[in-house]
Amino acid sequence: MEHPFVTTKTPELLLDLDAFEHNTKMIAKQAFGKKIRIASKSIRSLELLRYILDSDDVFQGVMCYTAEEALFLYENNITDIIIGYPTTDQLRLSKIAQVHGEAKIFVMIDSIHHVNELEDLAKAVNGRFYVLVDIDMSTQFPALHFGVRRSPLQQCEEVLGVAFAIRQSQNLQFCGIMGYEAQIAGVPDFVRGKSLTNKLIQTLKKVSMPQIEKRRKRIVTCLEDHGFICRIVNGGGTGSLSHTVCEEVITEVTVGSGFYAPVLFDHYRDFQYNPALFFSLPIVRQAGKHLYTCLGGGYIASGSVGVDKQPLLIYPPGASLTKLEGAGEVQTPIHYLGTLHIGDSVLFRAAKAGEICERFDNIIGQRNGEVEQSFLTYRGEGVCFL
Numbered sequence: 190m191e192h193p194f195v196t197t198k199t200p201e202l203l204l205d206l207d208a209f210e211h212n213t214k215m216i217a218k219q220a221f222g223k224k225i226r227i228a229s230k231s232i233r234s235l236e237l238l239r240y241i242l243d244s245d246d247v248f249q250g251v252m253c254y255t256a257e258e259a260l261f262l263y264e265n266n267i268t269d270i271i272i273g274y275p276t277t278d279q280l281r282l283s284k285i286a287q288v289h290g291e292a293k294i295f296v297m298i299d300s301i302h303h304v305n306e307l308e309d310l311a312k313a314v315n316g317r318f319y320v321l322v323d324i325d326m327s328t329q330f331p332a333l334h335f336g337v338r339r340s341p342l343q344q345c346e347e348v349l350g351v352a353f354a355i356r357q358s359q360n361l362q363f364c365g366i367m368g369y370e371a372q373i374a375g376v377p378d379f380v381r382g383k384s385l386t387n388k389l390i391q392t393l394k395k396v397s398m399p400q401i402e403k404r405r406k407r408i409v410t411c412l413e414d415h416g417f418i419c420r421i422v423n424g425g426g427t428g429s430l431s432h433t434v435c436e437e438v439i440t441e442v443t444v445g446s447g448f449y450a451p452v453l454f455d456h457y458r459d460f461q462y463n464p465a466l467f468f469s470l471p472i473v474r475q476a477g478k479h480l481y482t483c484l485g486g487g488y489i490a491s492g493s494v495g496v497d498k499q500p501l502l503i504y505p506p507g508a509s510l511t512k513l514e515g516a517g518e519v520q521t522p523i524h525y526l527g528t529l530h531i532g533d534s535v536l537f538r539a540a541k542a543g544e545i546c547e548r549f550d551n552i553i554g555q556r557n558g559e560v561e562q563s564f565l566t567y568r569g570e571g572v573c574f575l
């Protein structure tokens with residue numbers, strides 16, 4: 190097998206444009222009449238966010254992760270922005286409250302505490318906040334919390350309590366809800382060699398899914414019965430796209446990871462995207478027989494700690510990380526029975542989609558073994574949000 194990319198003798202972040210475009214089309218095809226919002230945390234490049242938004246009308250708006258990022262996107266003409274998580278960044282929130290006109294930045298809350306804080310900030314600058322309420326989509330099984338620990342709001346009365354507080358405020362406007370069913374969207378259920386765990390997770394997902402649909406519908410109905418208009422009902426993620434779009438009350442689904450298709454998204458029963466994002470490292474020395482050492486490489490993904498969070502070595506085929514060192518901060522030894530040389534490059538895929546972009550200024554887009562276009566990462570733009 191020939192090296193699939195043109196590389197230089199430095200660490201590089203590489204995008205297979207054919208795979209990226211294929212994934213983008215596949216995601217668009219599954220929209221089922223709903224809008225798809227892009228999760229910026231899994232892209233971390235303004236140029237690539239634009240590329241996706243321009244590729245198809247189903248892509249509308251961005252879900253970003255900090256207030257500072259929301260302002261950055263707004264200043265760069267992205268007009269429909271949800272900050273997907275609550276923020277306490279008063280400086281940036283005050284600026285957001287003063288954004289007027291067609292463009293909207295929606296802020297996420299899940300408590301009356303958040304309402305009061307936003308109301309005080311908005312009053313101080315004579316501004317306004319467009320607010321979404323985050324709903325807990327997790328499922329409780331005996332001895333297992335299946336989902337993430339984020340919003341505490343699950344029952345209609347709890348959501349209504351926050352919605353009424355928004356209504357009573359002077360400077361906040363209720364715009365809808367978001368519920369991220371992480372246990373469906375973010376949990377692989379088709380991992381090779383783990384058939385028992387796969388079965389268990391598939392069963393838990395199967396039980397969980399109808400509950401999610403019912404909860405979302407119940408909450409939207411309840412809000413509407415009390416006169417609240419849910420202009421936005423956002424749900425899902427890459428791993429739940431095909432299910433979430435089918436829910437009647439859903440207006441949009443957020444997708445991020447599916448575009449780059451990192452390793453953790455290889456292992457789902459319902460879909461298979463094409464690996465699009467890679468990084469290459471040069472071999473800088475030979476440590477011993479069959480042992481070659483690369484520069485850099487320790488790009489470990491976030492989340493609970495495990496070997497699944499380390500990068501996957503894919504070229505040359507048959508090469509592997511060493512168990513004792515893994516992917517190192519500045520040196521990554523690999524074991525390979527064939528012959529390699531100093532200056533050759535070794536290819537990896539990161540476990541998760543966006544974080545790797547924080548290590549590189551550019552993403553080098555290639556097609557048919559040729560460099561076609563380079564895209565700045567957030568870091569390359571000189572910005573860093575998380």
Ligand SMILES: Cc1ncc(COP(=O)(O)O)c(C=O)c1O
Nearest residue numbers: 228231369426427443444445446
């Ligand atoms: C609020 C929210 N929505 C959607 C997603 C889905 O993102 P992705 O498609 O990258 O998995 C996430 C991921 O963590 C999220 O936190």
